[in-house]
Amino acid sequence: QKEVEQDPGPLSVPEGAIVSLNCTYSNSAFQYFMWYRQYSRKGPELLMYTYSSGNKEDGRFTAQVDKSSKYISLFIRDSQPSDSATYLCAMNLNYGGATNKLIFGTGTLLAVQP
């Protein structure tokens, strides 16, 4: 079993839709959770990070963590064609520290149709 599972998609939605992207994980010791956005042929860029359970909102993006279910989500409101990208979840045991190794999901490809 992989430590982090993520549906690869592709997920196609019409412009303006609410998008829900999800990851499940097996290691209950993970504490820090991140979402990266990766456009085609580019490096991943950090979108959001959260600590432990709860919600965090940044503009049209909301990150949600449910540690009891080992489940994290990223919601995108009023989706735009410019949101079309691959979304990677990532998590680790310790934020910062000497090694700060992240465990990544395989990414979900999102296409927002105009």
Added chain:
Amino acid sequence: SQTIHQWPATLVQPVGSPLSLECTVEGTSNPNLYWYRQAAGRGLQLLFYSVGIGQISSEVPQNLSASRPQDRQFILSSKKLLLSDSGFYLCAWSGARDTQYFGPGTRLTVL
């Protein structure tokens, strides 16, 4: 602000040839540095990380090696490339208490 550079952006090399990819970070000192490979449908695989000059940790056995000759420079090398070395190579950095930030990547095709 911090900036991370990688070059070359793309590279096509024959099997058996050597490889040298370079990564440099600006605007920070003593960063942790990472090399990842991204293959289609397989996510990001951590290859090497470094917490300081000359300090390299390898995550997977392979015919690649890494070096950190300067504080903000990280190099990925190979003496003889294999077909399986093709992929998208990403360098990342992190601060002491920070998450990782990625460079633009190098797309390597081994023929």
